[in-house]
Amino acid sequence: MTTRTYGRWERPRSAGFFGLTWGVSMVGLALIVIVMLTFLITRSLRATAVVIGCAAVVFMPLAITIGGRSGWEIAVLRAQFALARARGEDLYRAGRFSAIPGIAKLPGLLANSRLIEYETAGGKRFALVHVRRTDHYTVILRILPRGKELVDQSQIDSWVAGYGDFLANQSRGGEVVAVTSVLETVVETHLRQQREVARLVRAESPEWARTVMHQAAADIGGVGVRVEARIAITYTAFGQGRSRRDPAEQAREIGRRLQGVLSQLARAGLPATPLEAWEVIGLVRSRYDLASQRDVETAGREITTTQSWDTAGPLAHEDRWDHYLHDGARSITWEMDLAPRGAVYETGLEELLLPRADVPRKRIAIVYRLHSAAEASDLVDSDYRDALAAEQTERGIASAAASIRVDNTRATRMEQVRGAGLARFGALITATAPLDADLPGIEAAVKDMAASSRLGIRRCYAAQAASFAGSLGIGLILPEHTSVSKRVTA
Template sequence: MATETHTPRTYGNWRKPTSPGLMGLGSLGTMLLLGGLIFMVFVVMAAGLAAGIVVGASLGGMLLVLLVKDKHDRNLLSRMADRVGWWNTRSAGSHLYRSGPLGRTAWGTFQLPGLAAPSRLSEHTDSYGRRFALIYVPFTGHYTVVLGTEPDGAALVDSEQIDIWVAGWGRWLANLGDEPGIEAASVTIETAPDTGTRLRREVTTHIDPDAPEFAKAMLNEAVNRYPAGSSTVKAYVAVTFSASARSGGKRRKPEEMGRELAARLPGLTQGLGSTGAGAAHPLTAQELCEVVRIAYDPASAVLIEEAHAAGQVPELTWPDVGPTAHEASWGSYVHDGALSVSWSMTAAPRGNVQSGILSRLLAPHRDIARKRIALLYRPLDAARAAGLVEADLRAAEFRQTSSSKPSARDALATRQARATAAEEAAGAGLVNFGMVVTATVLDSDKKPDAVAAIDNLSATARLRLRLVHGAQDSAFAAALPLGLVLPKHLKVPVELREQL
């Protein structure tokens, strides 16, 4: 008999778009270099050699700020800008937040802070009769729908089925680029300790009063001991749409957007069924309020679950889900009796990896009370993707040919850019992606353990994570299933940063 062996499938070839330039500079940096050299020549001709030396030293200092980079590929200018921005935030007192009747807000509610402060929530019904929450952010003109999923997991699943799920997820992301009006999508995986309320309710409602005492004692012991050390895993998919039907068009109101999304939501939820996400359903306004409230106040999770176990629904509104108080520091974020630390991904895994590369990072950890992994996606339409991959290929070829002895990294980057352009020309979709990792502990003394745990887990996932300095509150909000598109909130556009 002939036996067929299955080779594990690998994935890779992730590329970060680059800008053509000299000496590791981008387009703007190269223009600054050439313009500075020309200006220095004119200064030498007009004012002499001494003045030219001064101009040359000034130009060298400016270029040094752009050329000195750390392991996360961030130059000295970006780090200085972060430090200056943090000083301004502390001087203005914006790192502190007090809400509620005794807070600083004039309306006396527990409004969400930071980037999510101007968001509004409404509820609509889709074509299947399901209620769904719709988040509107007026500043960016975005609407977000949050889908709750029940992932099947990879335990006791053969590799062929996992490959099918991964392929289905790739098709789902690629189809987002063809969907009209979609700005971004995010996947949030949250692990938290199990309170045991659901198990207690399930056991107590099914115990037979006439059962033997030994059986009752065994069940009661299982109820008391099982929640200790166990955890729950929840997954959410947030899809963000533009309020304008076309670029420069009129923004649609929540009622108009709700009617349009009512017909599109069934297709989005059904498409997730082939990705291993399980049964997907849109979250109602009440469910979304509970998710956000528990994120800012982990202690409320027990109260909310006990209320559901008693058959009561804790009425929460959008102005009441924010924290009572918070304090953002340079490297951590304190909110309602909990402390959180957030990281952002600066480099994807190099080389080829298998589909389970993130399994340990996504799994619960004993040193972290609540862990939240947010994968952020920004799909590109076919027209923009074609121009982007061609520009990236030209930039990679320019860097390789600009030196008589190109480095191995430049040669590899050119091959990867050429492969990406070929795949896009064959019909593959192009998606920009990132990751935000948030670890929450209930005791500030456990912060070093949580930081060490994330460092070890990121190493197993072959990811390069950087602590979000000076913007911990914004990173915490970005990891929530709120559909916040971070590049739209930056004062300096991402395109301009990449050109430096």
């Protein structure tokens, strides 16, 4: 039996001259025309030289990229970060002695979000996170992924294909903005196992049986780390007019679709359950404040008696250039820079996803930004035309890479015609540790795991707090909140 391989992903790029993008090439041509007109009008070499110098200052930062970002993009990010620090926007203080006592709202891009809970027609309760700035509604599903031990390869291939069908089905209507898959490792407290054992064990049972059950609950967890998985589905607002602004109408429509979503995930080997409001509050609270994890798990459903969405945030945070400080912890978030090159197996990210004792708190969020069927048809045709243009203009090694891109985009067109979906995807990797932990060692371990998975990553400079919130998988889609114009990006 042969094992399937996966790949053929390509970064969208418009073809221009000398390997540049089409937009940068057009800017270069416009600057050349300006220089020529300056000389024809003034007949002055000095004036022409000044214009050439100004044109070089404008063009070179666009043409030169560092770490996947253009020179102008880096300059704008640094200026924005310096301005935010000058205004004090990198600091956040909440709690009893803050400007609004007793409130610890989520900071930054999640400040205007709210949590609401509804019930489906079948009686299943689910929470919705509403990000009002973008008018997005997100339902979060707890996943119980099945391991690959003692599973035939054909079954694994079927599960992978089922997940692809799930993504394709979500993209067809155009209402789903993104699907975020999160796999997270957290420190094992054994409280859940002990609570479950206490529920199962009866007082009249034999003493040795009770001892075995309690000992088994204490030993579960292996290296002291447990794995949690969830999928967040982010919808744009449905309907028109008043119904579009009514959260109850949005929740009713999402609840109607929820059973179909759960069925599709089950066929992909991912039995799912919607998170309720108390679970989402506990999830967010324990990620910002590591010390609260045991209290959150002990409280369970009763957490809503003392906590709400307005108190789920950190009491203090500081957004630094290369890391994020929050409630006695320090986090670093990386973003995917390059997808694995060439073909990969379904185990491509296994080294990155495996729990490790030296990196107990690690979160990998894969964000799929889905295109509707109408958009997908236009995009695959555009990518194919750009790939053909690049193949005709490039030479040497670049020409070989362009030929591979032509083959990949041609295959994508054929698959899209046969009913496959089209999605942009990226990944965020967050490592969190107490302030006294060996963070350089954790950073090196994460980079090694990413390298073993053939995944290129780079640190999210000047956006650590926002990236941390985006990797939580609660509906914050970072590309919808960009602060740098696309005209100066790479």
